[in-house]
Amino acid sequence: MSRAVMAAALVASLLVAVPASGVAADTDYTLTIDPTGKGASIDDTMYGVFFEDINRAADGGLYAELVQNRSFEYDRADNAAYTPLTGWAPTGGTLDVVDDDARLNERNRRYLRLGLPAGVINSGYNSGINVEKGKRYDFSAWARTDQAAGTPLEVGLTDPAGKDLAPRVKVQVRGDGWTRYTGTFQARESSTTGRLLLTGGGTGTLRLDMVSLFPHETFKNRPNGLRKDLAEKIAALKPGFVRFPGGCLVNTGSHYGYDATTNWERRRSYQWKDTIGPVEERATNANFWGYNQSYGLGYFEYFQFAEDIGAMPLPVVPALVTGCGQNRATDDPALLRRHIQDTLDLIEFANGPADSTWGRKRAEMGHPEPFKLTHIGVGNEENLPDAFFDRFTQFRAAIEARYPDITVVGNSGPDDTGGTFDRLWQLNREAGVEMVDEHYYNSPTWFLQNNDRYDRYDRNGPKVFLGEYASQDNRFSNALAEAAYMTGLERNADVVKLASYAPLLSNEDYVQWRPDMIWFNNHASWGSASYEVQKLFMNNVGDHVVPSTATGTPANLEPITGAIGLSTWATAAAYDDVKVTSASGQALFADDFSAGANKWTGTGSGTWAVVDGAYAQSDATAQNTLVTAGDPAWRDYTLELKATKRAGSEGFLVAFGVKDTGNYYWWNLGGWNNTQSAVEKAEGGGKSTLVSDGTRIETGRTYDLRVEVRGRKVRLFLDGRQWGEFTDDRLVEPFRQVVTRDRQTGDLVVKVVNAQADAAKTKVELGGNTWVLPAAEATVLEGLPDDVNTEHTQPVKARKAQVRVSNSFTHTFPPNSVTFLRIKDRRR
Structure with missing residues (x-):
């Protein structure tokens, strides 16, 4: 009897395979692994967490203080509903x-x-x-x-x-x-x-x-400390780094300047020196996210928390160019010099000896030893690339001159593509910046389509810090898409050096943003489905990638089909002379609104009416006022119309391929506070950008718009000139894998994501010269796509089992599942 057969017989007597629900896929998969090969090395800091004071993540959250508005500093400057006696x-x-x-x-x-x-x-x-x-x-x-x-x-x-x-x-x-x-x-x-x-x-x-x-x-029983259950959930992730304090929180605010000793002002950008020292002497400030922040959780506490959980601290400081839709640059050389000096002082606060000016302040707060800061980010999601990079360059030069061992992290703006993204990557590459921070929030489909994103990056260029990413909901289907994408991050660990899902925390009664990793109220906390995925990956990273390949899932790309739509976002606009014709020239739809607007239906948002012969939306504050018309079965058509912006901060939104209010394409002209234009694809309420540029829209000017839909290809024309085009033909691949080696245990960690409704019967080939122990530990996340973890029920939880393995074995991965197999080498 061969050694392989003996091993299989032994396993059969000892183990029961992990049960799989659902019906095996019509086409089986093959996963081929080369256990002797070595791919990219994976740093211990590969995965981390991003903390921003959003969704009451600090006061009322991680910061354990139970009294709201403890110093009576709440003000209308923080929130229109606030008074000094709020709470x-x-x-x-x-x-x-x-x-x-x-x-x-x-x-x-x-x-x-x-x-x-x-x-x-x-x-x-x-x-x-x-x-x-x-x-x-x-x-x-x-x-x-x-x-x-x-x-x-x-x-x-x-x-x-x-x-x-x-x-x-x-x-x-x-x-x-x-x-x-x-x-x-x-x-x-x-x-x-x-x-x-x-x-x-x-x-x-x-x-x-x-x-x-x-x-x-409190966590670690520290005075002025952290809420224990929340801190423990973060620590359980075993993060390699903590990025703080934001986010949009960092580089937004009414202004940057103040005299620190004599002229304290209520509203200003986040500045680290406000947040240290005795808590009764710290400033309070208006939070970008619409509430007051006490700064009781400040820079010392962030550094201390990172140290307590064994993570690298990664602070982010403002570059004096606002982001997150504000898009302003401060042109004050003295102020710029002061902020650069503040950043140098921050590094001294973290790393300086206890007898230095700022090191002494750290020591006085109870930590004479340095915090071992190695990385610092400058700026966050700036949408004025040249203005930002000019200031970033000055920060970087000053930091590297004083502290050459500190890695200064740049960024690529607020999205995964577009003019700002391309320009900032160009500037970062040309300047030899060591690491660039990318941010994007996209639909689950985008993550399933873009597993190979970093396969195409320059291996000799700047490294990537994926500082913020998430699929746009908190269902298990979102977590599955993120897990599939993370296999691509690990495969490209030579390019993607750091990655953090965002945001980290959300108080269920104070939500400014979702999805979020950990949810809580005043008495309980729970991890989302995405938390469970992140924890599984972060606790089983491995030391290097092991080469592996898998067969793909057959796909059939249907042509783009759908009705048409009109919308606005914080803008009043009017539309007229809407026409839809087939590719052969047949008239499918026409409306000049001379007979009213009874062909159009909407969700009730905004104020729509026929005014002066055009269909106008007059509420300049309403967001996404989508109205639709036509047949969802339309394909291969041309949409033509006229659009005029009448007031507000953005331009117009022209939809096509509309299936319903959560699934469509739209041409967003003058979006993001009229700083750029793009085509966005909405799926299940989440959006991804397909093509963009810097086009802005003028108030009072009438534009001729034309959208040609042919199969999966779309061309867009603005005033008779082609504005852009795209072909939406990226395949959705629900079956993804990556394999890593855990050097300490010798384990092969086989990570498989099956983000589809069918089970995946998979033949796993380790090669004829590989001998493994017959018992492998499996950790499995599985559930229904719409499962959501809540305070009272957590359907998405990891379970462990043992499975039979050999150098060639078949395993059925359950539908809608993430499975990690730890396979042990017999020689260890």
């Missing part, structure tokens, strides 16, 4: 929030003044403050009184009806100078709707500021 309510007496010479400090200007006796109560975030029976909570507040004998202050943890959840804390406030008072609660009951109650007795005036409540148990 607070009086319980008796008189109180007001003031800013005068009695303030706590120059950057913590407002405080609460109570005319005694009086009380106030804070409701925290979400439905209230989460209190768990038996656990301890640490209270603190800064206070002062004008009563020589002092003022009694009683502090309680209650439910909304006023019932105590813990014995009350009593302190005696003494003196008319600011003093910090502390106390600890031990909860005797649980509640997710807790309140923090403060009651001052006696007479006179009591002043309060920086009212705080922390769970005593």
Whole structure:
């Protein structure tokens, strides 16, 4: 009996194959692996996490503070609905929030003044403050009184009806100078709707500021620390790096300049020096995402967290060119020099000796040893490529002159393609930039079509930091598409050196963006399907790629079919003389709106009406006002129309190939605040860009538009001249694989994604000279495409089993699944 047959017999007596649901695909697959070969090496930092204070990721999230608006700094400048007492309510007496010479400090200007006796109560975030029976909570507040004998202050943890959840804390406030008072609660009951109650007795005036409540148990039990369950979920990913603090948060804001000592202003860009030192001395600021941020979670805490979870810190600083749709450049040489110096100071804060100026500040915060910073990003998603790169070059020159071992990371703008992307890559290549940060959020189909994206990159050019990417939803089908794409990232680990899904966190009651990796409320947290995929990849990376090939899935590309549509985005526009003709010249549709607009249907967004013989949408604030007409079965046709922008920030949107409101193509002219134009493909609500340029649209000018659809090819004409063309013929490949070698264990890690409804019966060939142990560990994620993990149910969870393997074996991968097989070498 051969050794292979003996091995198979042994396995048969020991193991049961992983069960597969569904029906095997009509065409089987073959996966051929060369275990002796060695592909690209994979760095330990390949996968990481990107933290941005979006979706209440910091205050009300990872930052463990339970009191909202603890220093009474909320303001309409942060959010139109805010007041200095947002989150607070009086319980008796008189109180007001003031800013005068009695303030706590120059950057913590407002405080609460109570005319005694009086009380106030804070409701925290979400439905209230989460209190768990038996656990301890640490209270603190800064206070002062004008009563020589002092003022009694009683502090309680209650439910909304006023019932105590813990014995009350009593302190005696003494003196008319600011003093910090502390106390600890031990909860005797649980509640997710807790309140923090403060009651001052006696007479006179009591002043309060920086009212705080922390769970005593934080991540690593650090003071001013992190929410334990969220930090532990991030740590469980075993990330190789942490990119922080953003994102659009970094390079947006009303302005950049302020005098740090005498002229603090409310609204400005994120600046790291605001976020260090004693928390009561840190600034608060308006967040780009529409709420206030306290900076209690600041640069020191980011560095500390990265160190605690064994990850490389990767901060990103503003380049004085805004991004994320704002598109402004600051032309102030002195301000630029100051920001460059701030960046040099940041590196000193992270790495400088404890007796240096900024290293001393780090040491004073409790960390005398350096944080070992090696990479720093300058800028984020700037859409003014030349203006950005001019400033980036100055940052880079200053950093490399002072700190030659620091890698300065550039970027390629806000999308995976287009004029900004091409120009920035050109500039980065010509300047010899070491690493370029790419960002894109696309449909699941895009990720299934573009597994080979980095196969085509220059192996000798700048390396890629894929700093933000995600498929545009949180269903398991999205996670499957991301998993398929990640096999291409690993295969190209010589080009893609860093990659992080984004965003990381979302509070379910404060959502500015989805999808997100980890979801939470005030008492629970859960990983999305994408979290499970990321965790599986990040915990099984391997040290180098092992060459492998797989047969593909047969595909049949149908021609583009669909109706037509008109839309606007934050713009008022009018459309007229809409015509659709077949390729042979047959009239399919015509509307000059002389008889009204009864041929068109829409979702109700915007204000559509026939005005002066044209179909006009007049609401310049409404987004995606799509109305459609025609036959979804149309193919090989030409769409012609006239369009006029009347007001607003963008241009027009002309749709074709419309199947429904979530699946269509549209020509987005004057998009992104009228900075560029593109054709976008929408699938299941997610979009990807097919072709783009810098065309802008003029208000009041009428444009002639023509779209020719022929098979899978589309040509677009603007005022009689060809604007662009594309052929949407990339194949969707649902079966993807990559194989890596874990040097420590010797394991072959075979990673297979089957993102389709059929099981994939696969013959796996390891070669005749390969001898492996018959038992392999399988880790499997599988489910239905629409499965979504929630607080109460997590249908997408990893399960483990053992499978039979040999140097040639057949395994059926379940439908809609990600499977990792760890195959052990008999010689180890």
